Amino acid sequence: MHLLLIEDDALLGDGVQAGLQAHGFSVAWVTRAADADAALDSTAFDLVVLDLGLPDQDGLSLLARWRRLGRDEPVLVLTARDGVEHRVTGLNAGADDYLVKPFDLDELVARLHALMRRAAGRAAPVIEYGGLRFEPAAQRLWLHGEAVTLPRRERALLQALLQSRGQVLTPVQLADRVYGWTDGVESNALAVHIHNLRRKLGDALIDTVRGEGYRLGTPP
Numbered sequence: 001m002h003l004l005l006i007e008d009d010a011l012l013g014d015g016v017q018a019g020l021q022a023h024g025f026s027v028a029w030v031t032r033a034a035d036a037d038a039a040l041d042s043t044a045f046d047l048v049v050l051d052l053g054l055p056d057q058d059g060l061s062l063l064a065r066w067r068r069l070g071r072d073e074p075v076l077v078l079t080a081r082d083g084v085e086h087r088v089t090g091l092n093a094g095a096d097d098y099l100v101k102p103f104d105l106d107e108l109v110a111r112l113h114a115l116m117r118r119a120a121g122r123a124a125p126v127i128e129y130g131g132l133r134f135e136p137a138a139q140r141l142w143l144h145g146e147a148v149t150l151p152r153r154e155r156a157l158l159q160a161l162l163q164s165r166g167q168v169l170t171p172v173q174l175a176d177r178v179y180g181w182t183d184g185v186e187s188n189a190l191a192v193h194i195h196n197l198r199r200k201l202g203d204a205l206i207d208t209v210r211g212e213g214y215r216l217g218t219p220p
Helices: 010-022 035-041 059-068 084-092 103-118 150-160 173-181 190-199
Strands: 002-006 027-032 046-052 077-078 097-101 127-128 132-135 140-145 146-148 206-209 213-216
Touching: 002 010, 002 035, 010 146, 027 035, 027 103, 027 173, 035 046, 035 059, 035 213, 046 059, 059 077, 059 084, 077 084, 077 103, 077 127, 084 097, 097 103, 132 150, 150 173, 150 190, 150 213, 173 190, 173 213, 190 206
Parallel strands: 002 027, 002 046, 046 077, 077 097
Antiparallel strands: 127 132, 132 140, 140 146, 206 213
16 A cells, blocks of 8 residues: 655654554655645655645645545544544544544554545455465465465555555556555566566466556466
């Protein structure tokens, strides 16, 4: 999952980014509302985590503007404003969830996975595709009932394809979900990961759409 984190506190932002990456998220972190606008204009994100106390614009005003413009990315508000009236105002402004600081990272991760399930129109915490069963929250995979261990980036690539079944994802979209913004990406790295997934899970699992990108193929 490719996530945009908007948090101006350097220490907290660094910790949340590292924690979410350890749970399999690809995280782009910005500290200002203007940078968040630019990120959303240039890149597709699955989720947004939004702090309200930004230096250049109040987070609620930013969120309300996004919703007026038709932006529908799931947004979790992460803030120190803990009053009931603050939560009500945030939800009415367009937030999909609201978490008060200080918070537990495991709870944040669980809430983000719940948001993704709702956005994808599914309630079950496990994604099934033929003989594949993938549990995003725990980053666990089974093939025909047997546990399969994959490196982090192969899991991220598989998860992106499973959550976008029926859609063609471009190499840029996949690279965003696998590497995020900060990691250097060698030109053939994505092709190597796809080759490895086909070898481990079945040659027909990933279709190459010439000139466009990749999509899920035949279920194993």
